[in-house]
Amino acid sequence: MLYCLNPDCLNPQNPKEVENCQSCGTPLLALIRGRYRIVQPLGQGGFGKTFLAVDDDRLGMRCVIKQFLPQLKGAKALDKAVKLFEQEAIRLHELGEHPHIPTLLAYFEHEQRLYLVQQFIEGATLSQELRQQGTFGDHKIREVLVRLLPLLKFVHDRHVIHRDITPANVIRRAIDGRLVLIDFGVAKLLNEHSATQPGTKIGTEGYAPVEQLRNGKAYPASDLYSLAVTCLHLLTGVQPEDLYDPLSGRWMWRESLAERGAALSGSIGQILDKMLKELVNDRYQSADEAMRDLRMALSTPAVASPIFRGGAVAASTSVTPSAPTDLLPSTLPRSRSADRGSASPPSHPAVALHSPVGAIASPSPFGTAQTYKSLHTLTGHSSWVVSVAISPDSKTLVSGSLDDLIMIWDLASGERLGILRGHTKSVNSLVYSPNGQVVISGSDDGTIKLWRMTDGALLRSLSGHSRDVNAAAVSPDGQFFASGSDDRTVCVWRLATGELLRSYTDMSGMVRSVAISPNGQILASGRLDNQIKIWNLVTGQLLQTLSGHQNSVMSIAISPNGRYLVSGSKDKLIKVWDLTTGAIVRSLSGHLDIVNSVAISPNGKTLISGSNDKTVKVWNLATGEVLSTLAHHANSVNAVATSPDGNYCVSGSSDNTIKVWQMSS
Secondary structure, X not given: OEEOOOOOOOOOEEOOOOOEOOOOOOEOOOOEOOOEEEEEEEEEEOOEEEEEEEEHHHOOEEEEEEEEOOEOOOHHHHHXXXXXXHHHHHHHHHHOOOOOOOOEEEEEEEOOEEEEEEEOOOEEXXXXXXXXXXXXXXXXXXXXXXXXXXXXXXXXXXXXXXXXXXXXXXXXXXXXXOEEEOOOXXXXXXXOOOOOOOOOOOOOOOOOOHHHHHHOOOOHHHHHHHHHHHHHHHHHOOOHHHHEEOOOOEEOHHHHHHHOOOOOEHHHHHHHHHHOOOOXXXXXXXXXXXXXXXXXXXXXXXXXXXXXXXXXXXXXXXEEOOOOHHHOOOOOOOOOOOOOOOOOOOOOOOOOOOOOOOEEEOOEOOEOOOEEEEEEEEEOOOOOEEEEEEOOOOOEEEEEEOOOOEEEEEOOOOOEEEEEOOOOOOEEEEEEOOOOOEEEEEEOOOOEEEEEOOOOEEEEEEOOOOOOEEEEEEOOOOOEEEXXXXXXXXXXXXXXXXXXXXXXXXXXXXXXEEEEOOOOOEEEEEEOOOEEEEEEOOOOOEEEEEEOOOOXXXXXXXXXXXXXXXXXXXXXXXXXXXXXXXXXXXXXXXXXXOEEEEEEOOOOOEEEEEEOOOOEEEEEOOOOOEEEEEOOOOOOEEEEEEOOOOOEEEEEEOOOEEEEEEOOO
């Protein structure tokens, strides 16, 4: 079946053997842009059509093609629309780096029509789930808030407003049950009016707040309003327009619940009420603010609020289940992050030690399993732990989090020794200098900070990157360090002075990881364009580009003998490369989700990996055998590190904890 791409065609379906549409006469394309084959239409709206397609250049992988139809007159207007479209597409590409937002695969203009190609997310929308399973209870509404608020924080931190949050634009991904936010309205701005006017009315009636529908203005609080309305519809099954009383200016969702004898816990109801305020300034001004109240609500038993029966108030004594612990305070990282949480220190004890909790052993399909004892579970961070590093003497651990803090721990006892404050956003990367006297931290605030570990003093703050700093690595002699950033550059600095020595800018993908070889000669970077670049650190010469992953490279490590490079990817695979030839030695499969971090033991025999599947895996690097699967974390494992003495490994997770493991069999 061939589909006619003429938006005005009344009967676009045609048999494969015809060259022109039988309905309108438009020439038919078997493949769009020579690679995309339309399978079936998925939907149609005022701004264009959406199709399910397959990409013949990627082994028939399914994708979504969105065709936008800007109503514009004249070449200048079209050129302006195309430029705006490209700008929006670039922003969508950056958003697609988050695992809960569809990845942008391509965008192009063809015959004065604009096209986006996006990752296909298989699953049911929340609208479909509501129809199939009925209204959401307290527990599921909590899940929606826990999943989507951090996601909105990620979006808003990148100066994007979604503008159209509805149950139809949230998909529960079939493969893992996670919520994915779709349809960011890219190119809905592309009409005659918006090509010249800053305000554009985008949104779904009933879900969009008044400021959005009246004059096209939208703020982070506007998305929060739409999220609250989405929750009300899922909670009651009633359309938003039937839940709002325009005479009293009140939302009647509690009365609707009372008719069914249902209720929602009072603390969650209060959060929704604030998100629904008519005036923008009366609502939460950021997802962060709402998340802080949500954490408080989730930390206490969920006692349902009073319900209304026949106009009288009756106290409900029912207790609804709180959100599962693996949802607190949010979900998957970008692979680091959406929820940065509160920067204030927690009031509860900083360290919870569970020692011993026993050993975990997982059978290996390749041989005999080994056991690795979990010694400590360290708590104190109020949000995801996304970076960890162990001192050269194997005595001290540092951890970085989306709560903007760096915590210092005694590795043997689990005691928290101190907190380093200075970053204003997530601390994505931590690395010790070879002498253990300095820790280098990279952050979403765009800075690199150098800390003196004897007293925690901030030595200097470097601002050479223009965007998030994701990674850092130090040369073995302690003379230099390298950093990688979302600005698509790798920088080399002099450690003693902070002088910027060299910047590698010939990269098309954001840099997520960097590594320096043990002999100090090789610098490598892993990037979101699926590639790894290798340079001579001394001369700056590009030596080779490693291609083989099918998705973003999240983490890399070089073996102690300098022979191998190991990479973990969003494609769920770990690859071992020969650094001399650039050949893939082996590809390790076993993780069920994104591989966020890899580390190699000091003797070069063992590989440690952490994944969004909530596990840490221990591998025999020489054979690819899985020695053990450590599954004590309640959420994604974002960072792993091994101690220089080979006795420990540590893992940092989106469950806000760090686990210390004894590396002995």
